[in-house]
Amino acid sequence: MQNTAIIRIHCPDQRGIVANVTDFIYRHNGNILYLDQHTDRAEERFFMRVEWDLDGFAIAPEKLQQTFEEAIATPMQMVWTLNFSSQIPRMAIFVSRASHCLYDLLARYSAGELNVEIPLIISNHNDLEQVANQFGIPYFHLPLTKDNKPEVEAEQIRLCKEYTVDFIVLARYMQILSSEFNALYPNRIINIHHSFLPAFAGAKPYHAAHSRGVKLIGATGHYVTSDLDAGPIIEQDVIKISHHDTVQSLVQKGKDVEKMVLSRAVQAHIDRKTLVYKNKTIIFA
Amino acid sequence: MQNTAIIRIHCPDQRGIVANVTDFIYRHNGNILYLDQHTDRAEERFFMRVEWDLDGFAIAPEKLQQTFEEAIATPMQMVWTLNFSSQIPRMAIFVSRASHCLYDLLARYSAGELNVEIPLIISNHNDLEQVANQFGIPYFHLPLTKDNKPEVEAEQIRLCKEYTVDFIVLARYMQILSSEFNALYPNRIINIHHSFLPAFAGAKPYHAAHSRGVKLIGATGHYVTSDLDAGPIIEQDVIKISHHDTVQSLVQKGKDVEKMVLSRAVQAHIDRKTLVYKNKTIIFA
Amino acid sequence: MQNTAIIRIHCPDQRGIVANVTDFIYRHNGNILYLDQHTDRAEERFFMRVEWDLDGFAIAPEKLQQTFEEAIATPMQMVWTLNFSSQIPRMAIFVSRASHCLYDLLARYSAGELNVEIPLIISNHNDLEQVANQFGIPYFHLPLTKDNKPEVEAEQIRLCKEYTVDFIVLARYMQILSSEFNALYPNRIINIHHSFLPAFAGAKPYHAAHSRGVKLIGATGHYVTSDLDAGPIIEQDVIKISHHDTVQSLVQKGKDVEKMVLSRAVQAHIDRKTLVYKNKTIIFA
């Protein structure tokens, strides 16, 4: 695999941004592999992701943050992040009882399709411990009662720190995290909601969809914020349903959309192709 | 074109419904062309549509209503309707300023694809009078002010009666009809709403979609009830969008979904393939 | 789970088929749960699937075949099959090296979503033995050389008989079975081909798709016949691609379509909702 640097930027729209950034890379002997940019004219804001080969690049990786900051980012008022492809992100998975999203993630992981490490799985039930064991991943069963949520969260946080987790995937975890928890991982907790948000936010969306008589159901992968089911959307999809469908068949059909949407959202995050700005997510090509 | 009879039924679920209905048609020498049925087990309700060739059928069309009522419908507590393919429904189109849905309907009509008559088009603006003229359809311009809605509705109703309208299509009419108006055409007014309901009901759904940062937009064809944007859904579809889309490009892309969804909903209604029960729409095959 | 009988029929189109079949069930005190029928007017052929609750049914299961044959099937020249929901079909899975389809099937199986037994997995490689072990399913590694195909097929057949296999799923097996093998399991071998057939039949469809510059790629689940990639199609789907895609990214994106299409095809077969007639597959509702 190539050793690359990835920069994601947003800044006030102004002349010369692309020229300055690409010239910076070019002058230091970098070969751009991917470049995608977007201008939000209503917000007068510019967004960019650029990835280049570090082979032969004139600036040492450990100097890159400071050099780019001074040469380009500060003058152009950029908010930006630097990543290296050699940094493999570490992903915790939180689950409850349903296995479909977990299996889909682990099957991709096991096939080497997700450039990620999965140091642990956390659940409030023990139903999926066997699945974790199949894939040789540590499984922590932290049962929730109506009284022990603060203690459980404290233990979840302790585990995520111990295992140096970079981001968390709620793979049908079905529990609401506290604002304090969310604040520890801003734009780094991905949830799958089983409806095409903003329709049917909250509990039991398939029941609500059945009751309303919609002709399609969907799923939404989004970053978690303290506003329930209102965080920045990463990926959505739907499938057609009909009057033949019961709540049970919606739940069943919905699983396919849920797992595909979640896996695509997670893939985009792992590939550092997402950028959140004002409750929306840019997905770079 | 074949001369057929179409019966749509719903009744309490019970043994022998299909046997009784098909045997009735069979005994009277009818040849079934289409049969579709559905059982809603939660509601313990049975739904059926059957269409058969009247050529050689032993019961005269004018006797069919009474004969079937006595022999089958009453004993089985059926709510049912009888139609003949020879009855071409008469459809009024209400429009405002946007032409895409109107053109799509009229292009299909003009090509002989919709088995319908379109005796008139009504609008609160005169922008589309030229389109009506292109297709030789009478156009009535009834401007709306904040004060004259009752008078305009009275005139709309008078025109619909004068032109013996069977059902009404709101092809981006953008105005809310009164409950009294709706009550005159129960399950016979079809609206296109420019979102995947129940998301973004009400005004300016594309603005709301853009603001929320959704990754797909949609449209919903539904029967109008006195509950705004909450009537029985006939057809829905969506298309993918991205962070590149502005409100204007959403409006533009949305037009394609709107016109396709509306035309499919209208087609299903014209073909007598819809049946409303408790705010949901069965769409028969 | 309900104890049901399922009949699938095709016969010359004629008056009274639905009436006769439903009346037969009704008279013997059966409660129809699902009924779907189709008439192919060009072929003058009628197709039907009916499923009813055996609770309280007046004919004993072991008499049903003969009773229906004499009362209904023979007089109406029906080709038909009878199944009971209590008969759980036994499915062999043939794989090669790619794990995505296998994982998707096993994840559904493990979650109790497929009403099937999976007595064995057969492969020409040992890459996926670990996956089989994860799920506790016997795995047989039968390496193929250019010389030993007859011996391997003989052993595959022996194993399928020993494990009383009802049907076989080629989950990216990548090998062509002999006509003799296919003849042993007519309409009971399901293959996933990694293109939207008939486009790109044969080897390396993603290379061909990339070379042709198509804007969508797909997958086809079909019954295997002695005509390569030309058997009756059960299920197809596509996804959009772009000029950004390389052969490698097509292979990767294609996996998602392949596994979903194969799992849906397998589901339809397990639910006895498929019926093959003249190289086409009816999929009943």
Next chain:
Amino acid sequence: MQNTAIIRIHCPDQRGIVANVTDFIYRHNGNILYLDQHTDRAEERFFMRVEWDLDGFAIAPEKLQQTFEEAIATPMQMVWTLNFSSQIPRMAIFVSRASHCLYDLLARYSAGELNVEIPLIISNHNDLEQVANQFGIPYFHLPLTKDNKPEVEAEQIRLCKEYTVDFIVLARYMQILSSEFNALYPNRIINIHHSFLPAFAGAKPYHAAHSRGVKLIGATGHYVTSDLDAGPIIEQDVIKISHHDTVQSLVQKGKDVEKMVLSRAVQAHIDRKTLVYKNKTIIFA
């Protein structure tokens, strides 16, 4: 509407292309509105589209071609084209008897959605003359016999020259143009083929699709080359069908895909977002 310049480029992949191009625009006081680029690593070829506001741009439009050629294009071995948004392309439409694609194009044109002029419509039949008249567009009826094709093509070419046509849309024209004709408008004739190519190339694709028993049908918008149905693909889409569909219903359902795919392909061409390289079409964002 903004007055913009649009440059489409392809050249050997090399360092500094984006930097050079964007710096050129930036130094001359241009504000980039859209930039999209693509690198085909297998071909070692770079592709780019950039559009910028000419307001305040330091190079006069009539000098731009030469200045960019000398400063950037020649040194980097670019194959490139320059367009101005103020140049409204002139589009001829060729039709036969089916109206759906023509209506869809004209409805969009009439609503001001296509930034194009349509100086004439040419047909081998007179069925659609009335449609042309509705929109006030000159219609030329040039009947084809098996003997007069050269004369008809000569007249078609004469008309296209007389009306200074930039590109031609075959909106279900159903006739094959000669290689000589095609050579006059390289990558400037857009055809809609009524299948998801390469499946069902040639005549009667819906009959072929029905016969093969596919579960989806599609349409392909492509540039015409002398290789029948093998030109660079611009846009494709499909819809699901079922065993219920007859050839007639496929034809009917297919119309919706055809018109949407063709209109999207035409839109991309008008917006100068397409670039053909080696029988594939890049579609810029």
